Amino acid sequence: MKTVSENKCFGGTQGVYTHASDACKCDMTFGLFLPEEAAHVPVPVLWYLSGLTCTHENAMVKAGAQGWAAEHGLALIFPDTSPRGDDVADDEAYDLGKGAGFYVNATEAPWAPHFNIWDYVAEELPALVGENFALDMSRQAITGHSMGGHGALTLAMGLPGRFASVSAFAPITHPSASDWGRKQLGAYLGANESTWTAHDSTLLMRDKGFDGPVLIDQGGDDQFLDLLKPECLAEAMAARRQDGVFRMQKGYDHSYFFVSTFMEDHVAFHSEALHA
Amino acid sequence: MKTVSENKCFGGTQGVYTHASDACKCDMTFGLFLPEEAAHVPVPVLWYLSGLTCTHENAMVKAGAQGWAAEHGLALIFPDTSPRGDDVADDEAYDLGKGAGFYVNATEAPWAPHFNIWDYVAEELPALVGENFALDMSRQAITGHSMGGHGALTLAMGLPGRFASVSAFAPITHPSASDWGRKQLGAYLGANESTWTAHDSTLLMRDKGFDGPVLIDQGGDDQFLDLLKPECLAEAMAARRQDGVFRMQKGYDHSYFFVSTFMEDHVAFHSEALHA
Secondary structure (H helix, E strand, O other): OEEEEEEEEOOEEEEEEEEEEOOOOEEEEEEEEEOHHHHOOOEEEEEEEOOOOOOOHHHHHHOOOHHHHHHHOOEEEEOOOOOOOOOOOOOOOOOOOOOOOOOOEOOOOOOOOOOEHHHHHHHHHHHHHHHHOOEEEEEEEEEEEOHHHHHHHHHHHHOOOOEEEEEEEOOOOOHHHOOOOHHHHHHHHOOOHHHOHHHOHHHHHHHOOOOOOEEEEEEOOOOOHHHHOHHHHHHHHHHHOOOEEEEEEOOOOOOHHHHHHHHHHHHHHHHHHHOO | OEEEEEEEEOOEEEEEEEEEEOOOOEEEEEEEEEOHHHHOOOEEEEEEEOOOOOOOHHHHHHOOOHHHHHHHOOEEEEOOOOOOOOOOOOOOOOOOEOOEOOOOEOOOOOOOOOOEHHHHHHHHHHHHHHHHOOEEEEEEEEEEEOHHHHHHHHHHHHOOOOEEEEEEEOOOOOHHHOOOOHHHHHHHHOOOHHHOHHHOHHHHHHHOOOOOOEEEEEEOOOOOHHHHOHHHHHHHHHHHOOOEEEEEEOOOOOOHHHHHHHHHHHHHHHHHHHOO
């Protein structure tokens, strides 16, 4: 693992690191914020998964999360959204290939060798950061934006017991019924839709839900409402009697101006679950 | 004036606008955050001037200022740092020409026709935003980062009575004695150094100071300490008995991770002066 940069930030350290990834068979880069407390004791972890076109960097510089994480004594991990490098398959569209891993393990050509972001985020990266930093991996929570909200919700429901709480900003909620999903799950996982179920938050919520609190924020003026389908997840949460809150935020769009506005609430929400 | 974008943000609106500038003889773009209160009443204004290589956008997305401005009911204005466009002179170096206006009115070729950022920030843009938005232009304060900290300090001392308070993050304090300054003031203003005095915060502080409170934050591990020369301004402030605070922040560097860490303090500082 190599250190790309470390900047003091809100009393802690915002670092960027690269490492050779077994899961993705390429070098991967991630951001990690450690609060001041991590100098003395392992701290709880909040994962932030980013959306389409993003790298590890977008949320790290635009979401305004570090100040709140410092206040609550939490680490933040910002993984990349796909494998990278010249020998990694790509597509001309912004929503397939690099920057669009959709948090699955691809089984289909040409994606299969590298696009294993599920394994990367679920297994490889937790092991790496758990070994190398003062993190209490028994206390993890997860959030994300858009495609990253989809990732946070599917990982949280797909790995019962791993995360104390899950939240999302404008998540893709029902990819098997959306153009943000059918195209990518078809490309990465193939035409057999039974393999898609584990990567559809609405279906997972209907089937089993999440054993902990859930917080969803969705902008009412989001330009992608037709693709995100928040009504599907809201209905599924309510039908399951899921412990959770779904908030439609009037006037907000899909941007990081929306994400940063409600970041304080999300960090406080996870902190409560992690310190319970 | 044309609206480039408007995003709801912390209950208010983060807008980006372009207009034909008389001062710079080109189209100029700026960011403006209006808090919720501006829907009902004109609000006080905090200017944020950016550093080398920046546009209107950097601080708008990375400084984390909007949340604090919303809390204190302040507008934020993010001007660009230089004229723009194909017919505007430039230099291959990052620290001269586009992105490096240094908040002066250039008198020398090839810069003179367009590089009038002092007039732009001091006269043209205030008039434009005062006419078009719910701003109380009798209550203004100013801050900035690096070259923008230089701009904030020189404008504040150069326009007595305009600003209630001035602050800066890691400002270029003494450009007439630094490689971040001699090159640019020489290029824009010519070899006669008497014309530089109005654009040197240390000299202005020695000569007249500022009629209001001053707040300076400087990272102790800033990679540009030799160019910024914080000791010159600190000495001048103390020698003048300037109402103000100079803080050396141990371990912080020159990045926006530093700026965002102390933004809450700066916005609160200006709010106190603006609401006095």
